[in-house]
Amino acid sequence: MRFVFLGLPGAGKGTQARVLSERLGIPQISTGDTLREAVQEGTALGIEARTFMDRGEYVPDGIMVRMVDERLHDADASKGFILDGFQRTVPQARALEEVLGQAGTPLDAVVQFLIGDVTAIRRIIGRSTCPACKRTYHQEWSPPADDSLCDADGTPLEKRSDEDALTVKRRLAVYREQTQPLEAFYAERDVLRAVDAEAPVAVVSARMFDALRDVL
Numbered sequence: 239m240r241f242v243f244l245g246l247p248g249a250g251k252g253t254q255a256r257v258l259s260e261r262l263g264i265p266q267i268s269t270g271d272t273l274r275e276a277v278q279e280g281t282a283l284g285i286e287a288r289t290f291m292d293r294g295e296y297v298p299d300g301i302m303v304r305m306v307d308e309r310l311h312d313a314d315a316s317k318g319f320i321l322d323g324f325q326r327t328v329p330q331a332r333a334l335e336e337v338l339g340q341a342g343t344p345l346d347a348v349v350q351f352l353i354g355d356v357t358a359i360r361r362i363i364g365r366s367t368c369p370a371c372k373r374t375y376h377q378e379w380s381p382p383a384d385d386s387l388c389d390a391d392g393t394p395l396e397k398r399s400d401e402d403a404l405t406v407k408r409r410l411a412v413y414r415e416q417t418q419p420l421e422a423f424y425a426e427r428d429v430l431r432a433v434d435a436e437a438p439v440a441v442v443s444a445r446m447f448d449a450l451r452d453v454l
């Protein structure tokens with residue numbers, strides 16, 4: 239099964255991709271996490287990507303398409319995957335369509351998580367992330383048992399470098415300019431499933447499973 243998750247920054251793509259990945263036993267492929275790892279390791283990709291990410295802008299399509307194409311050839315993606323954060327532009331969507339078309343493995347569904355700007359900003363400003371297992375927490379809605387440590391592995395939680403209010407506003411604007419056109423792109427292909435994501439995590443998960451019931 240092959241899925242793409244779309245939605246504003248903070249819509250809960252990562253949170254719900256983890257839920258679906260655990261249920262189906264297919265990998266969650268987060269381009270944001272992969273880029274942040276590259277930044278942390280100081281690779282050439284990381285150094286280049288950081289300048290875009292810290293401004294709240296997108297990393298160039300050529301880099302992203304190569305990165306995802308390589309990842310989809312890994313053995314764990316052979317039975318399916320959830321793409322969390324890819325694609326974000328029409329050229330990326332066309333490139334993925336070509337790669338999957340050649341392999342005879344088209345997407346089963348594109349899930350669009352719908353939230354408003356106010357929720358997006360509150361979710362991102364309140365988020366902290368475990369750098370080891372990538373689990374996310376929220377100071378208001380899903381705090382860790384210990385204020386600053388990951389419940390799963392005890393690693394100190396971190397804030398991302400693109401989570402200040404100004405950068406978040408830029409990320410919302412970039413989404414509207416460059417990613418929103420994908421809604422029409424996938425609606426035309428009849429794979430788009432919209433999920434109202436303005437609800438607690440478990441309710442959104444139930445809505446997601448409901449939206450996907452004919453393909454699961």
Ligand code: AP5
Nearest residue numbers: 247248249250251252253269270296297323361365375439
């Ligand atoms: P990326 O890391 O993918 O960021 P994003 O898409 O902006 O999304 P977020 O990770 O901020 O949010 P999310 O929807 O996953 O929400 P989450 O589940 O964490 O990308 C970062 C950057 O990398 C981009 O800006 C770009 O520069 C670059 N990049 C990545 N992919 C790229 C591409 N393909 N092309 C070009 N550039 C690319 O939830 C948020 C918070 O809310 C958490 O605290 C969570 O606990 C909480 N929460 C979640 N759901 C709920 C709920 N239902 N109720 C209450 N709280 C909730």
